[in-house]
Amino acid sequence: PGMDYSIESFTQTDAAVNPGNSGEALVNLDGDLVGINTAIATETGSYQGYSFAIPSNLVRKVVADLIEFGSVQRAFIGVSIRDINAQLAEQYGLKSLQGALVASLSPDGAARKAGIQTGDVIIAVDGVAVDGPSDLQERVAQYRPGDQLRVTFLRGDESLTRVVTLRNENGTLSLSKARPARLPNTLSKAGFSLHELSEEELSEEGLRFGLRIRQVAPGGAAHKAGISPGMILLRIDKDPVTSLNQAIEQLAAANGRAELEVRKADGQKSWFILKY
Numbered sequence: 001p002g003m004d005y006s007i008e009s010f011t012q013t014d015a016a017v018n019p020g021n022s023g024e025a026l027v028n029l030d031g032d033l034v035g036i037n038t039a040i041a042t043e044t045g046s047y048q049g050y051s052f053a054i055p056s057n058l059v060r061k062v063v064a065d066l067i068e069f070g071s072v073q074r075a076f077i078g079v080s081i082r083d084i085n086a087q088l089a090e091q092y093g094l095k096s097l098q099g100a101l102v103a104s105l106s107p108d109g110a111a112r113k114a115g116i117q118t119g120d121v122i123i124a125v126d127g128v129a130v131d132g133p134s135d136l137q138e139r140v141a142q143y144r145p146g147d148q149l150r151v152t153f154l155r156g157d158e159s160l161t162r163v164v165t166l167r168n169e170n171g172t173l174s175l176s177k178a179r180p181a182r183l184p185n186t187l188s189k190a191g192f193s194l195h196e197l198s199e200e201e202l203s204e205e206g207l208r209f210g211l212r213i214r215q216v217a218p219g220g221a222a223h224k225a226g227i228s229p230g231m232i233l234l235r236i237d238k239d240p241v242t243s244l245n246q247a248i249e250q251l252a253a254a255n256g257r258a259e260l261e262v263r264k265a266d267g268q269k270s271w272f273i274l275k276y
Helices: 056-068 086-092 111-116 135-143 197-207 219-227 244-252
Strands: 011-013 025-027 033-041 049-056 079-082 102-103 121-125 148-154 156-167 192-198 211-216 232-236 257-263 269-275
Touching: 011 033, 033 056, 033 269, 056 135, 079 135, 102 111, 102 135, 111 156, 135 219, 192 244, 211 219, 219 269, 232 244
Parallel strands: none
Antiparallel strands: 011 049, 025 033, 033 049, 079 102, 102 121, 121 148, 148 156, 192 211, 211 232, 232 257, 257 269
């Protein structure tokens, strides 16, 4: 309770990112992934000079967790931390503004168990200097519950190092497995759910028939085929899709392989081969 678990260590760039670009790749001139575009600094709602991306090393860890476990394995060090300003530096007798001040500790948390105390200043993790709270949060976010870190901190004039065994949000060392998504109203093997469109919705879309794809199971047949939520399913093996029951019957009769015509969010129509 009272702990702030948000991660705000973004990569700041002057790339022209606008609303709708979130989730796109930020790459350097060599084509290497630097991060995933996330936010912009703006007063008008459009690009004004600064954009922010989730660092690629954090993205890599999240992707690996989703593939292996189906959910992100978030590790916690069990501290509430603060930036060090001139006033705090004077109060605690610190010679530098670098590091993260431990303001409080979680009961039975990883840091408390390792001997870290309120008022300590964390200055390094595994021998790499910590600039401030955001830097520390990003470092810890790259690990899983049960991983161990060498945390170096200042206590008065003394520099100490302790081995901290990270824990999950419940204070244990266990990893979590995501429950398989329940996809209503569709053939589960196909890996997506469908939503019937009303006559009014079809008219607004400029269509005579079709079903909206509502959910796509991560790692499922539809996901592997490149199908995304929000697309509109128009045809299965060249036959128009006019109802939910018809779509289910068509997919069941296709014997594990079907060609789907969909309309994407940009209005373009494409064919996908679904193997299930």
